[in-house]
Amino acid sequence: MNSQTILMLAVAVLGVPLLLVGYITLSERLLGSAAHKRSSSVRAIFWIAPAVVLLVVFLVYPIITTIILSLKDAASRGYVGLANYKYVFTDRNMLLVLRNNLLWLVLFTLVTLTFGLLIALLADRVKYEAVAKSIVFLPMAISFVAAGIIWKFMYDFQPAGAPQIGTVNAIFSAVIPGYQPQAWLFNTATNNIALIVVGIWMWTGFAMVILSAGIKGIPTDVLEAARIDGANEFQIFRFVTMPLLAPTITVVATTLIIDVLKIFDIVYVMTNGNLNTEVIANRMYKEMFNYHNYGRASAIAVILLVAIIPVMIMNIKRFRQGGANA
Numbered sequence: 001m002n003s004q005t006i007l008m009l010a011v012a013v014l015g016v017p018l019l020l021v022g023y024i025t026l027s028e029r030l031l032g033s034a035a036h037k038r039s040s041s042v043r044a045i046f047w048i049a050p051a052v053v054l055l056v057v058f059l060v061y062p063i064i065t066t067i068i069l070s071l072k073d074a075a076s077r078g079y080v081g082l083a084n085y086k087y088v089f090t091d092r093n094m095l096l097v098l099r100n101n102l103l104w105l106v107l108f109t110l111v112t113l114t115f116g117l118l119i120a121l122l123a124d125r126v127k128y129e130a131v132a133k134s135i136v137f138l139p140m141a142i143s144f145v146a147a148g149i150i151w152k153f154m155y156d157f158q159p160a161g162a163p164q165i166g167t168v169n170a171i172f173s174a175v176i177p178g179y180q181p182q183a184w185l186f187n188t189a190t191n192n193i194a195l196i197v198v199g200i201w202m203w204t205g206f207a208m209v210i211l212s213a214g215i216k217g218i219p220t221d222v223l224e225a226a227r228i229d230g231a232n233e234f235q236i237f238r239f240v241t242m243p244l245l246a247p248t249i250t251v252v253a254t255t256l257i258i259d260v261l262k263i264f265d266i267v268y269v270m271t272n273g274n275l276n277t278e279v280i281a282n283r284m285y286k287e288m289f290n291y292h293n294y295g296r297a298s299a300i301a302v303i304l305l306v307a308i309i310p311v312m313i314m315n316i317k318r319f320r321q322g323g324a325n326a
Contacts, residue, residue: 023050063305070298074291084299097278103192104199104263104279109256112200113249116207121237123208124215133212137205144202148269151198155270157183188276195277198266203259207252214248215241247318254315261308280304 027046073080088094123132139147156166160180164170169181184194218241226236242249264281267273273282280300288297 020050066298066301066305069294070302072295072298074293074295076294080295084295085303087296088299088303093278094283096276097280097283100192100277101261101263101279104196104260105257107193107196108199108203108260108263109253111196112203112207112256113253115200115204116252117211117245117249119204119208120212120215121241124212133205133208136208139202140205142202144265145269147198147202148266151194151201152185152270155184155194157181157186185271186275191271191275191277195266195270198270199260199263203256207256210252211245211248214245218244247321251315251318254311254318257311258308258315261311262304 027043031043031046069076070084071079071081089098119132119136123129123136126132142150153165154167155169156164157169158164158166158181164173164181166181168184172179173181182190185191222240222244223236226240231239262281263279264285267277267279267282268285271277273279273286278286281304284297284300284304287293287300
């Protein structure tokens with residue numbers, strides 16, 4: 001470890017806390033001399049000022065800069081107007097990228113939400129609920145990079161007749177007579193689905209935990225009243241559980257949509273976007289670091305931001321409604 005690294009660590013570990021303590025001390029001394037009627041409002045300004053500065057520096061400024069860069073050429077020298085945005089929505093390869101993201105958006109969200117809800121309902125009825133939920137939630141503790149590497153080995157392919165070291169092909173070969181091993185990540189008909197399966201495997205535990213909390217929040221007397229009125233379990237689920245669980249489902253769905261719109265790690269580790277598996281975030285990375293086209297990369301980043309903002313707004317509104325109802 002060189003001296004420059006040690007100095008940076010010292011600044012991060014000691015300098016930042018000392019700077020914060022100094023700021024608070026100075027602020028309180030200044031507030032001590034302020035008029036009593038104004039001290040509370042001035043104190044609020046002093047306390048939120050660092051957060052506002054950080055927000056402007058690390059969020060607002062980069063967004064504005066990215067928008068400006070998206071209107072420039074590859075070297076960020078001359079303005080090209082909306083040419084980069086036109087490229088995103090007309091280029092054949094980019095349309096394939098958008099198609100892949102749409103496939104992720106639909107399949108990943110629907111299947112993850114369905115599995116999460118199904119497991120939450122089933123786990124709620126067993127004695128070993130905690131153990132079952134822990135097993136399902138375990139993939140969330142693994143990083144996306146590690147999950148990509150694990151599943152890359154699981155999808156490993158060997159020619160027919162050779163020992164299959166890939167778990168998926170090995171299981172299918174043992175269960176299905178005459179099964180022909182598949183190159184899951186190299187076959188363009190299956191590779192996108194194979195990648196989506198990894199995302200579903202990782203995020204089902206998250207959906208299960210949130211939906212399980214929503215199920216436990218449903219009053220038991222409402223369910224018992226429905227059973228006394230003669231409703232069967234399916235009718236209770238359809239007419240009682242689902243309507244009461246709708247706000248929770250919406251929150252989970254919007255969270256999954258936000259995640260899938262910026263999915264990158266799994267695709268990058270397992271295929272690097274080759275063989276028609278590129279997604280928006282992966283393409284943005286390639287335009288920036290592989291092709292050095294900063295204009296197109298910035299345009300893709302802006303489009304990604306614009307796509308995520310409505311979903312975030314919807315999620316925030318749901319949280320506010322939940323707080324108001326509480």
